[in-house]
Every structure is written in structure tokens, then in C-alpha cells.
Amino acid sequence: MTGLALRGLGRRFGTVEAVKDVDLELKEGEFVSLLGPSGCGKTTTLRMIAGFIEPNAGTIELGGKVISSPSASLPPEKRGMSMIFQSYAIWPNMTVFENVAFGLKLRRLGREEIRRRVGEILDIVQLGDLADRYPAELSGGQQQRVALARAVVIRPAVLLLDEPLSNLDANLREEMRFEIRRMHDELKITTVYVTHDQSEAMVTSDRIAVMNKGRIEQVDPPVELYMRPRTRFVASFIGRTNFLEAKRERDVLVFDGFSVPVSALAIPLADGNAVTVSVRPHALDLSAQQPAANGRIVLEGKIARRAFLGDTWNYLFAPAGNGAALIVSAAPHKVIEDGAPAWLTIDPGQLVPIA
Amino acid sequence: MRPLALAEDSSMTSISSSQEAVSGTRSGRISLASRFQPASLLWLALAAVLVVLVVAPISQLVITSFTHPDTGAFTLQNYVEAYGRPRHVAALFNTLKMGAATVVLSLIFAVPVAWACARTDMPGRTFARLAMLGAFITPPYLGAVGWILLAGPNAGWINRIWIELTGATEPLVNIFTFWGLVLVMASNTFFLIFVFTTTAFEMINSEMEDAANILGAGTWKTAAKITFPLIMPAILGGALLTFLISIALFGVPALLSIPARYPVVVMQLSEFFGFPLRVEVAAAYSIPLLLITVALLGLQRLILSRRGYTAVSGKGGERRMVKLGKWRWPMFAYVLLVAAITLFLPFFVLIMAAFSKVWTSGFALSNLTLRNFGYVLFEHSTSQKALIASISLGAASATIGILLALGVAYIVQRKLLPGAGVLAFLCLAPFVIPGIVLAIGFYAAYALPPVALYGTYTLLALAFITRFLPIAFSASASGIRSIHPEMEEAVRILGGGRLTAVRRVVAPLLQRTLAGGWLLIFVPAAQELSTAIFLVGPTTRVVSVVLLDMSEEGRLELLAALGTVLLVIIVAVVALGIRIMGRDFMLRREL
Numbered sequence: 044m045t046g047l048a049l050r051g052l053g054r055r056f057g058t059v060e061a062v063k064d065v066d067l068e069l070k071e072g073e074f075v076s077l078l079g080p081s082g083c084g085k086t087t088t089l090r091m092i093a094g095f096i097e098p099n100a101g102t103i104e105l106g107g108k109v110i111s112s113p114s115a116s117l118p119p120e121k122r123g124m125s126m127i128f129q130s131y132a133i134w135p136n137m138t139v140f141e142n143v144a145f146g147l148k149l150r151r152l153g154r155e156e157i158r159r160r161v162g163e164i165l166d167i168v169q170l171g172d173l174a175d176r177y178p179a180e181l182s183g184g185q186q187q188r189v190a191l192a193r194a195v196v197i198r199p200a201v202l203l204l205d206e207p208l209s210n211l212d213a214n215l216r217e218e219m220r221f222e223i224r225r226m227h228d229e230l231k232i233t234t235v236y237v238t239h240d241q242s243e244a245m246v247t248s249d250r251i252a253v254m255n256k257g258r259i260e261q262v263d264p265p266v267e268l269y270m271r272p273r274t275r276f277v278a279s280f281i282g283r284t285n286f287l288e289a290k291r292e293r294d295v296l297v298f299d300g301f302s303v304p305v306s307a308l309a310i311p312l313a314d315g316n317a318v319t320v321s322v323r324p325h326a327l328d329l330s331a332q333q334p335a336a337n338g339r340i341v342l343e344g345k346i347a348r349r350a351f352l353g354d355t356w357n358y359l360f361a362p363a364g365n366g367a368a369l370i371v372s373a374a375p376h377k378v379i380e381d382g383a384p385a386w387l388t389i390d391p392g393q394l395v396p397i398a
Numbered sequence: 399m400r401p402l403a404l405a406e407d408s409s410m411t412s413i414s415s416s417q418e419a420v421s422g423t424r425s426g427r428i429s430l431a432s433r434f435q436p437a438s439l440l441w442l443a444l445a446a447v448l449v450v451l452v453v454a455p456i457s458q459l460v461i462t463s464f465t466h467p468d469t470g471a472f473t474l475q476n477y478v479e480a481y482g483r484p485r486h487v488a489a490l491f492n493t494l495k496m497g498a499a500t501v502v503l504s505l506i507f508a509v510p511v512a513w514a515c516a517r518t519d520m521p522g523r524t525f526a527r528l529a530m531l532g533a534f535i536t537p538p539y540l541g542a543v544g545w546i547l548l549a550g551p552n553a554g555w556i557n558r559i560w561i562e563l564t565g566a567t568e569p570l571v572n573i574f575t576f577w578g579l580v581l582v583m584a585s586n587t588f589f590l591i592f593v594f595t596t597t598a599f600e601m602i603n604s605e606m607e608d609a610a611n612i613l614g615a616g617t618w619k620t621a622a623k624i625t626f627p628l629i630m631p632a633i634l635g636g637a638l639l640t641f642l643i644s645i646a647l648f649g650v651p652a653l654l655s656i657p658a659r660y661p662v663v664v665m666q667l668s669e670f671f672g673f674p675l676r677v678e679v680a681a682a683y684s685i686p687l688l689l690i691t692v693a694l695l696g697l698q699r700l701i702l703s704r705r706g707y708t709a710v711s712g713k714g715g716e717r718r719m720v721k722l723g724k725w726r727w728p729m730f731a732y733v734l735l736v737a738a739i740t741l742f743l744p745f746f747v748l749i750m751a752a753f754s755k756v757w758t759s760g761f762a763l764s765n766l767t768l769r770n771f772g773y774v775l776f777e778h779s780t781s782q783k784a785l786i787a788s789i790s791l792g793a794a795s796a797t798i799g800i801l802l803a804l805g806v807a808y809i810v811q812r813k814l815l816p817g818a819g820v821l822a823f824l825c826l827a828p829f830v831i832p833g834i835v836l837a838i839g840f841y842a843a844y845a846l847p848p849v850a851l852y853g854t855y856t857l858l859a860l861a862f863i864t865r866f867l868p869i870a871f872s873a874s875a876s877g878i879r880s881i882h883p884e885m886e887e888a889v890r891i892l893g894g895g896r897l898t899a900v901r902r903v904v905a906p907l908l909q910r911t912l913a914g915g916w917l918l919i920f921v922p923a924a925q926e927l928s929t930a931i932f933l934v935g936p937t938t939r940v941v942s943v944v945l946l947d948m949s950e951e952g953r954l955e956l957l958a959a960l961g962t963v964l965l966v967i968i969v970a971v972v973a974l975g976i977r978i979m980g981r982d983f984m985l986r987r988e989l
């Protein structure tokens with residue numbers, strides 16, 4: 044077993060608690076992203092895994108062995124990991140071949156063996172023809188591929204990536220996401236990927252750990268994360284959402300203007316009187332005529348504001364009475380005039396209570 | 399086992415083989431051996447070396463100045479002896495006056511030429527820069543000899559021609575005077591003001607001046623209100639450095655101040671170092687020089703950190719060259735005049751003397767000879783040995799200094815040790831110690847038993863390394879700053895230690911910077927006099943000291959020949975530096 048486990052991991056810099064009480068387990072061959080806004084502690088976590096920073100609290104285990112703890116940490120060069128840096132960190136004094144071969148030479152592999160494995164990996168990243176170039180003669184995307192090849196050619200126990208695509212232009216960035224995932228499908232290296240870009244995390248990851256202010260708020264597969272956010276932060280960081288406040292009265296949640304049985308919600312509800320639920324703009328249905336209820340909730344109101352975004356309409360629906368306005372996404376053909384009366388249909392199964 | 403397993407192709411095997419690289423244990427303890435980094439020892443060794451090079455000599459200088467030479471007890475007697483006589487106090491004031499005059503003359507030389515080179519369309523700007531560089535890299539004591547040949551009261555060329563032409567009975571000029579001293583000093587030291595000012599002029603964005611023009615300020619008003627205030631900090635910074643260097647320079651007063659009857663501090667120090675030897679009085683006498691230096695450099699820092707400097711450093715955009723029009727050639731003539739005074743005239747007569755049987759006979763086929771060179775290179779054993787010693791010492795101190803500074807700069811930049819800032823401070827500290835004062839410190843610390851290094855090349859090498867450590871450190875630190883730490887982290891995560899990272903990535907990337915830094919040390923070290931004069935023994939003389947000996951013996955043709963050889967070496971090395979680093983490698987200075 045070569046799973047990676049972070050247990051109660053913490054790190055402070057002076058008075059700043061950069062990482063607090065982080066628990067995360069990766070199965071062998073799993074691809075997990077650390078996703079969160081800038082400054083939330085992603086890099087610090089990743090660099091603790093790499094061994095460049097020592098934790099103040101908790102441990103990191105690889106294959107059941109402790110490699111980092113407050114009392115002792117194994118230096119990076121003895122961890123058998125690889126890392127791809129934000130700056131690429133391609134060595135400009137070595138050719139592409141020499142860059143990629145470096146880790147293999149450190150492992151004292153034979154000349155022929157090195158040549159073969161470097162050749163293979165360069166073919167995978169489509170750099171086979173450029174082996175003798177110097178980094179200064181490569182484009183940004185090509186340098187990125189060199190970094191990738193250099194990191195995976197040693198078949199690391201864990202591959203670490205710190206915002207590897209943030210220096211590329213938008214098109215290339217999109218292409219490289221798939222490239223990275225394809226590489227993972229091929230080599231099955233346990234991977235921790237740091238990014239602040241949610242679509243990047245969604246495309247590449249088996250699971251995403253959303254971080255906020257040094258803590259992990261939720262770890263789940265991308266779809267789960269979107270459909271069932273657990274916290275207010277996760278719900279608003281991943282996509283857009285509406286928050287609705289409700290009071291619990293026995294087995295019923297009472298909102299402004301309607302109520303829903305607790306059993307109809309997307310996930311079981313924790314105890315407590317005041318409840319917040321999140322509902323995605325895409326999960327709401329808007330119509331110009333009153334629809335049949337069919338067990339769903341129908342609210343009457345009007346369009347308070349609207350904007351056409353190209354691939355969707357963005358409506359602001361104001362319910363009659365004093366309920367909060369909701370944002371609704373609708374297909375381009377669904378046109379309702381500004382200020383016109385409208386009916387909103389809510390599927391209780393799309394309401395996600397959050398902590 | 400591990401490489402074999404890694405060579406296996408299936409990813410399963412290789413992953414488990416990577417596992418073997420992980421030497422942690424289940425209990426959460428990681429063995430000392432796997433945590434040990436051989437680099438740690440190196441860091442401690444470097445710190446120890448800095449104590450030997452910097453801390454011990456400086457503290458020994460201060461301690462000696464308060465110590466009774468016989469009893470070893472604390473005393474103020476040394477200060478009484480040093481400053482008890484009016485003659486000794488007068489030398490200090492003479493020195494300050496000479497320094498101030500040197501600054502004024504340096505400004506007159508440097509500022510117009512700097513402006514012409516940086517902001518105008520004057521012809522021959524590259525030539526002008528190279529001439530200024532030439533005046534700087536040539537040793538000041540050779541300039542002094544050149545000027546003795548030109549303006550000695552009796553036999554100097556200028557006077558002889560003047561008397562020939564006019565039939566006058568009195569000489570026209572005399573180099574053995576206060577102003578002669580100042581002229582020769584300024585010929586060498588004005589370069590720093592030139593560099594600082596040129597850099598400042600180049601940083602000024604024309605748009606800053608345009609902005610003033612648009613608001614209605616005319617050319618002169620703009621110059622007075624915008625341009626001048628922007629370069630003022632640079633000029634002041636350069637002027638302060640010039641002052642400090644000139645008050646501590648030994649070579650020029652050694653040749654001129656005694657005949658000029660103008661006693662200065664460095665000559666007084668050398669008197670204390672004569673017979674009877676009174677190191678403790680010399681130490682006491684040198685402390686004010688040290689304090690003045692520290693205070694003025696502090697002042698320089700203050701000036702440069704003020705607003706004016708920030709504006710200048712704010713990256714200039716486009717610079718428009720001032721069109722001089724009919725003033726182009728007069729401006730060039732001024733540059734030629736400065737170059738002639740500071741470089742061409744003195745070194746022309748010096749080189750001419752080197753090829754003469756008798757220097758006073760001047761141009762004549764019958765006077766031409768190569769014997770002087772043959773003599774200093776092959777027959778005169780002292781000068782031959784000194785030449786080899788100077789080159790070896792220059793090379794050794796440059797090499798060791800750069801390696802040492804690189805190590806320290808690396809620790810500091812990568813924050814590898816707590817308190818690394820102290821190491822950086824120690825590397826830069828010798829900057830505030832005049833060479834001649836440093837020599838007294840080294841003498842006090844290492845010359846006598848128990849260390850007993852007097853009369854060895856080791857003592858000279860140690861002192862030279864220390865003297866040029868600040869140059870080495872600035873070069874190394876700026877080089878390392880330019881290397882992204884992730885370059886090294888990439889080595890480490892792939893399995894290389896820190897030393898592997900330094901060897902395979904940092905060092906190759908620093909090659910050019912290090913080569914440049916090496917040359918920046920070699921050039922002054924090979925010609926160093928101030929630090930050497932009290933530390934050479936009878937059998938460990940260096941070129942600069944032998945040159946002084948020859949002047950005392952009145953063998954000016956031999957002196958000229960040996961000086962010319964030294965010049966050729968220096969020029970060759972600088973030319974090499976320009977090839978490697980580009981024309982401006984000595985012309986750029988961080989303030």
C-alpha cells in the first residue's frame with residue numbers, strides 16, 4: 044500500500060495559522076486536488092507533503108510510515124516523490140533530455156535504460172523531437188511538458204503539482220488539463236494537485252478537497268461536491284448558488300412562502316432549528332404560465348431583473364410576498380420579459396441543507 | 399536493489415521501489431542518519447572562517463589600541479601618544495582637507511563627462527567610457543610616477559619643454575605640492591562619481607522632464623528643478639565614497655607627500671610602523687579614520703534611502719539624447735582633456751620611460767631599449783618574484799573570496815541558518831575598513847606569535863580576501879537572487895541533496911556572474927598596496943611594494959618597466975572581463 048495520509052496536519056508562520064487540522068487520505072493511484080482561494084494554505088500543505096516545510100502539528104504518512112511530524116521530517120530527497128512547480132523550474136543549463144534524465148541518473152540507472160525511459164516519456168508528452176533543445180528554445184507549453192516528463196519519468200510514489208498551469212494562456216491551459224488527466228490514467232501515479240481554478244480541479248480530479256482559511260471544508264468527487272455542498276463556503280465557491288433560510292418545525296422546514304417535509308431534502312438534515320439550504324440556479328425552473336405542481340413547489344412572482352449571458356439567461360425572480368429573490372438560469376429560448384409575472388418551480392430533492 | 403527495482407517497467411514495482419527510498423518508521427521517528435544533511439557542517443565552517451577573517455582582526459585592532467605593549471594592561475596611553483603631538487593632529491586635518499579637495503576636483507572631472515556620456519549626442523561616448531575605466535583600473539601609484547615624470551620641478555617633461563620654449567628660469571608646474579597630490583588622487587577616484595552619476599542619468603526617464611516642460615518649465619528650469627535633484631543623491635553618494643577612498647589611499651602620498659611637505663595620516667601610520675615599531679600607537683591613530691568611514695557610509699546610506707533615490711531607481715523608460723549642436727566637439731574636447739590628465743599623459747610618459755635607457759633623454763632611437771624589461775622580468779629576482787606573487791595572490795584571493803562569499807550568500811538567500819543575516823553583515827563589514835587600517839588589524843591579530851604569520855604569503859592572502867570580500871559577496875548575492883529557489887527544490891524532490899543542487903544547477907547557472915566577480919577582485923588585488931604595505935616581509939614583497947622600493951632607489955626606468963608589465967596584465971584581464979560580461983561590467987555599480 045502506498046497511500047498517502049495527512050492526519051491532523053497543522054502549520055503556523057508566526058501568528059498566521061496557514062494550515063489547521065487537515066485530514067486527508069489518498070488511495071494508491073488516486074488523483075486529489077486541493078482547491079481554494081489564494082492564501083488558504085494549499086501551497087503550504089503541498090510543501091509539507093514534499094518535505095520542504097515541517098509541520099507544527101499532526102503527521103504525514105506514506106505507505107503507513109510516518110514521513111513528517113513536528114519532531115522529525117524526512118528531507119524531500121528521500122521521499123521518492125516528484126513535484127511540478129509553478130515556475131516549472133526547468134534547469135536552463137541542461138537540454139530537455141538532460142532535464143528529464145536527471146532523476147534517473149541520481150538513481151544510478153544504466154545509460155541504455157535511461158535513454159529508453161526518457162525516450163518513452165518524451166514521446167508520451169510529444170517532445171520526442173526536441174530532446175536536444177535547451178529550455179530557452181522552448182515555448183511555455185513545451186516547458187510545461189518537460190516539467191511533467193521530468194517529474195513522472197522516475198515513477199514517483201506521489202506526484203505533487205502546484206498551480207502548474209497558471210502561467211499558460213487560456214487555450215493551452217484547457218488543453219493541458221486533459222493532458223494531465225490522460226497522463227494520470229496511463230501511469231496511475233498517486234497525485235496531489237493544487238489549484239484555485241475550480242474547472243481545472245473538476246476536469247483532472249477523482250476527488251477535490253476544498254480548502255478555506257487553512258482548513259479542509261469538504262472532500263468529495265467533483266459531481267458530489269457540486270450537487271451536495273456541505274458548507275456555505277463550498278456551495279458558493281463551487282459554481283453559483285442561492286441560499287434560503289428556513290425554520291424547522293418538527294418534520295417540516297418552513298421557508299418564506301412555502302414549506303417542505305424534511306424527508307424530501309437531498310441529504311439528511313442535522314439537528315437544529317435554523318436551517319440554510321443551497322439551491323443551484325440551474326436546478327430551478329421558470330415559466331411564464333402557471334405549471335402543474337406534481338408534488339413540487341410552485342411559487343408565484345415576477346422577473347425583477349434579467350441578463351442574457353450568451354449560453355444562458357440569468358433571471359432574478361422575486362416571489363410575491365416577502366421571500367428573498369432567487370437567481371435562476373434558463374436556456375436561451377426561454378424568454379420572459381423584464382417585470383412580467385412568472386412562476387418558479389422548486390424540486391425539494393435539489394435543496395441541499397448546509398452547515 | 400533499489401536501482402534494479404526502479405528499472406522494472408511495471409508501475410507497481412517501481413512504486414514499491416520508491417517506497418524503499420522512504421526510510422521512515424512506524425513509530426513516527428525518523429532516524430538521525432536519514433535526516434542528516436552534510437551541508438550543515440559546511441555552514442558552520444563558513445561561519446568560523448568569517449570569524450578568522452573579519453571579527454578577529456577588527457576586534458584585535460580595537461583591543462590593541464587600548465593595550466599597553468609591555469604589560470598587556472588596559473591603557474589610554476596609546477591614544478595620548480598618537481594624538482598628543484600637534485604634528486600628528488595636523489596630519490589628520492591635512493588628510494581631511496586633501497580628501498575634500500579631491501572630491502571637488504573629482505566632481506569637476508566626473509559630472510560633465512557623465513552627463514555627456516549618458517544624455518547627449520557627443521561623439522565618441524564609448525571611447526569616453528573606456529578612457530574613464532582606464533583611469534580607474536590603472537594603479538594610482540603608477541599615475542603618481544607618471545606625473546612625477548611630467549611635472550617634477552626640475553626634470554619633468556612639462557617644465558623642461560616650458561623652459562626650452564620660453565627661456566624661463568622657474569618651472570611651470572610642480573607635482574610635489576598639495577594640488578599635485580590632489581590632482582593625482584582625483585585622477586583615480588573620480589571614476590566612482592562618474593559611474594554613480596552615469597547610472598543615475600540613465601535611470602531618468604525623459605517623460606519626467608517632459609512632464610515639467612508641459613507644465614511650463616523651460617529647459618534650464620527643468621534641469622534645475624527636476625534633473626539635478628534626481629541625480630543629486632547619486633552624486634553625493636559617489637562623492638562620499640571618493641572622500642573615503644582618498645583619505646585612506648597609501649600609494650599617492652607615499653610618492654608625493656613627503657617632498658610636498660604635506661604630512662597625512664597614512665604616512666604617519668607608516669612612521670609608527672617603522673623603527674621603533676609601535677603597532678599599538680598605529681592602531682590608536684587609525685581608529686578615527688575607521689570611525690569617520692563608518693559615520694560617512696552611514697550618512698551615504700541615509701542619503702540614498704531618501705525619496706530622491708527611489709525616484710531615480712524607478713526604471714527609466716525612453717531617454718532622449720540632448721542635441722549638443724555646435725557644442726558637440728567642445729564637449730568632446732573636455733572629455734579628451736580629462737582623459738589626458740587622468741590617463742593618457744601620465745601613462746604615456748611612463749611607458750616611454752620603460753623603453754628608455756635614460757628617461758630624461760626622451761624620444762631618440764639611441765635611447766630606445768628593451769633592457770629594462772629584461773632586467774625586471776628575468777634578472778632582478780625581487781621584481782620577478784613579486785610579479786608572480788601578485789598574480790598568484792590576486793588569483794588566490796579572488797578564487798577563495800568568491801567561493802566563501804558564494805557559500806555565505808547562499809545561506810543568507812536561502813535562509814538556511816538562523817542568524818544568517820549576521821554572516822552577511824560580516825561579509826560586507828570590511829567595506830567600512832580602510833585597507834591600511836585592515837592591515838594594522840591583521841598585523842595585530844596574526845603577525846606575531848602564537849600565530850606568527852608575519853613574512854608569509856598566507857597573511858597577505860588572508861588580508862586580501864577580507865579586503866575584497868564585500869565585492870565578492872555583492873556579486874554572489876545578486877547572482878543567487880536571480881536563481882529561483884524552485885530550481886533547487888526540483889533537484890531535491892527528485893532525490894538530490896542540497897549539495898547536488900548547488901553543484902549541478904546553482905554553480906553552472908552562476909558561471910558568468912562568478913567569472914565577473916572573480917575579475918572584479920583580481921584586478922584590484924593584483925595591484926593592491928594599502929593592505930600590503932604593513933604585511934609584506936623582506937621575502938614576500940608584491941609588485942606594488944617593489945615599485946615603491948624602486949622609486950626610493952630612484953630607478954625610474956626599471957619602475958616604469960615593471961609598472962608597464964603590471965598594466966599589460968591588468969588591461970588583458972579587464973579586456974577578458976569585457977569579453978565575458980560586456981562593456982559595462984565594471985561600469986555598473988549598485989549604490
Ligand SMILES: Nc1ncnc2c1ncn2[C@@H]1O[C@H](COP(=O)(O)OP(=O)(O)O)[C@@H](O)[C@H]1O
Pocket residue numbers: 056057059060061079080081082083084085086087088
Ligand atoms: N514562509 C511563510 N512565512 C509567513 N507566512 C507564510 C509563509 N508561507 C505562507 N504563509 C502564509 O500562509 C498562508 C497560506 O499560504 P499558502 O499556503 O501559500 O496559500 P495558497 O497556496 O493557498 O495561496 C498565507 O496567509 C501566507 O501569507
Ligand SMILES: [Mg+2]
Pocket residue numbers: 082085086087
Ligand atoms: Mg500557492
